[in-house]
Amino acid sequence: MERIKGGVTAAKGFQAAAAAAHIKYADRTDMAMIYSEKPCKTAGTFTSNIVKAAPVTWDRAVVESGVKSQAVIVNSGIANACTGAEGGRICQETAGKAAEVLGIDEAGVLIGSTGVIGMQIPMERVKAGIEKLAADLGGDLEHGSRAAKAIMTTDTREKEAAVQIEIGGKTVTIGGMAKGSGMIHPNMCTMLAFITTDAVISKKALKKALSRDVEDTYNMISVDGDTSTNDTLLLLANGMAKNEKIRCNTPEYDRFAEALHVVNETLAKKIAGDGEGATALFEAKVTGASTKEQAKVLAKSIVCSNLTKAAVAGHDANWGRILCAMGYSGAEFDPEKADLYLESRAGKIQLVRDGSAVAYSEEKATQILSEPEVTAIADIKEGTEQASAWGCDLTHGYIDINADYRS
Amino acid sequence: MERIKGGVTAAKGFQAAAAAAHIKYADRTDMAMIYSEKPCKTAGTFTSNIVKAAPVTWDRAVVESGVKSQAVIVNSGIANACTGAEGGRICQETAGKAAEVLGIDEAGVLIGSTGVIGMQIPMERVKAGIEKLAADLGGDLEHGSRAAKAIMTTDTREKEAAVQIEIGGKTVTIGGMAKGSGMIHPNMCTMLAFITTDAVISKKALKKALSRDVEDTYNMISVDGDTSTNDTLLLLANGMAKNEKIRCNTPEYDRFAEALHVVNETLAKKIAGDGEGATALFEAKVTGASTKEQAKVLAKSIVCSNLTKAAVAGHDANWGRILCAMGYSGAEFDPEKADLYLESRAGKIQLVRDGSAVAYSEEKATQILSEPEVTAIADIKEGTEQASAWGCDLTHGYIDINADYRS
Structure with a gap:
């Protein structure tokens, strides 16, 4: 597997565009399009929030219909959530146009x-x-890249990732x-995340x-613990690499899944590290767990804690x-056995033993906490499973952005 | 029932004290004592965090032992949590002294x-x-009041409440x-909350x-979603009002419970309104629910949302x-039926219908959001149950306090 430059246009046959449509922002691009020269098989996952934006309902229907998709239209500025029947009509007209x-x-x-929203x-x-x-x-x-920029709201930088693998002599x-x-x-x-292959x-x-x-x-x-009304992840495959078809339970599937994971993890970490007001990507890694689920629950609880995030902002160990935060996560573990470490480019130290x-x-x-990427490692010494979660620090910037977001 | 002035010394036979012991703070009182002239029946509830401070373990053993208690010793500055066996010895020696x-x-x-902690x-x-x-x-x-002041950490004001009721001609x-x-x-x-009667x-x-x-x-x-290692609520009853004994399932019990509720709700709201960095007490009231549990889950999700809290800080509707926040709470409801209102001393307006x-x-x-006590009302129009939750706005002050709390 090789990491390469680019984003949604890295794969063969995909094109993209950006435009300033002035939907809400006056002085920037705020619409993006992804277009595939050939229709794509499409998979998607969507928000679990009961309050679902109109495009979420629209996309889910498209993905479940089994119809091949050929374009994605995205706008930033207005979420088209809590917009009633009118929100659905807007999706219909957008698709039609x-x-x-x-x-x-x-x-x-x-x-x-x-x-x-609204x-x-x-x-x-x-x-x-x-x-x-x-x-x-x-x-x-x-x-x-221009499309990636057009879909930003409070993001400070566009987020792209791409990889290549060989499948039966063909580059995918x-x-x-x-x-x-x-x-x-x-x-x-x-x-919002859009993956093309x-x-x-x-x-x-x-x-x-x-x-x-x-x-x-x-x-x-997690940036702030708020599960959005609009969460959407779409994966479009247009088949233009001409490789032998990848099927489940094959070595080729495993390699495709691994490559997809690199793209997804890279984008997820970019989202966390560019959280509103963030100055650092904060990773929590839990090791020595009995089960992967236990490690995940503990890791996520650490990166979701406002107090932990404020301490990272203050470079305070x-x-x-x-x-x-591990204690109230809902996962069982023995705090009297836990070891804690901090690690970044500046080094690694142990803070807690047993x-x-x-x-x-x-x-x-x-020093360690002053780096742009900081990891807290908790070894609970029960087993061999581990998991990471990613968040960011909680700063004045978050308050500035969110105390008056609509104006 | 009559609200009266005072706190832990309002009930007969209870004394209190404060002292500057310089445990961590240099220039303020940091220890408090509650003393009852007669031994007290005691009830308590404690944190559900797996990581429990030494005093939590100590108090739970005392309460469960059935031994009557006669004094409470409190310190601020150091939580005696994650302190291993030494933490337990400190409790033992404190009680002994x-x-x-x-x-x-x-x-x-x-x-x-x-x-x-630590x-x-x-x-x-x-x-x-x-x-x-x-x-x-x-x-x-x-x-x-001096005791209430001595137990403060980042609190900006002491929190007390007291009420009186008549039980069989005796003032309780x-x-x-x-x-x-x-x-x-x-x-x-x-x-930490200590109730005396x-x-x-x-x-x-x-x-x-x-x-x-x-x-x-x-x-x-909720102030920040972090469930503490030290949560402790104790209720001490010394029997000095000489009323006929209150037993379960009697009108007297109901009146006692109602009076206790006023003290607890008052203190809980004072804690929420004085959350770190808070400029407003933020109440979420969910009405028209099918069950009380549904109303509670929805209300609590609203006051726990960082984004909602930042909007209150910015007086932004x-x-x-x-x-x-209601949508990701885990409780079912129909967002297409929900009505939303904002209310404070400055008035009441409807923001959302269906x-x-x-x-x-x-x-x-x-204007409504600029008051020191603000209520968001969500009517989900399913039934007749309702519940309130209380939180506060999320401000720069929270970051200031928590980015460098230990120094």
């Missing part, structure tokens, strides 16, 4: 929206935006883009690879908060 | 600690503090004190009244975040 402009089947148009999307601007998008389409990496590429960066606590998948793969294998990997990637990140403090240098701890 | 100085049974000394308490300072406390004891309201008093104000997301009871009451009735009421009061508040926005004045909404 895209189908008309691109000359494709309306039933295969997917939609993503992100932004403020406002209606101005349809005329979307229609004009779709025309601009169609005119802007291109298959190079730059077009992929998987690339993707995602956006955060608040209301991030996915429970099925993340806010040119692999030839059975629909069953595509769906299996995606739904399994979500559990270890997007579902293991306040390890009691980490143990406390549940109590060991002597360590506060200065060194602060 | 208090018993010696007060001339009471060591087995009836209760202990509370709050502050930094540090050991300097025992010599505690011993000197207990001597000062014993010398300072007094039964007036001022002594109660219930009073209490509590402290917050971070790591507040009680799951059995709150950080002179009621004559059966141990069974005392326990029942406390454990039921906890569910509707302390367990319905970002109602989509409220519906979103899941979609109604026209409302943003200026009026901001």
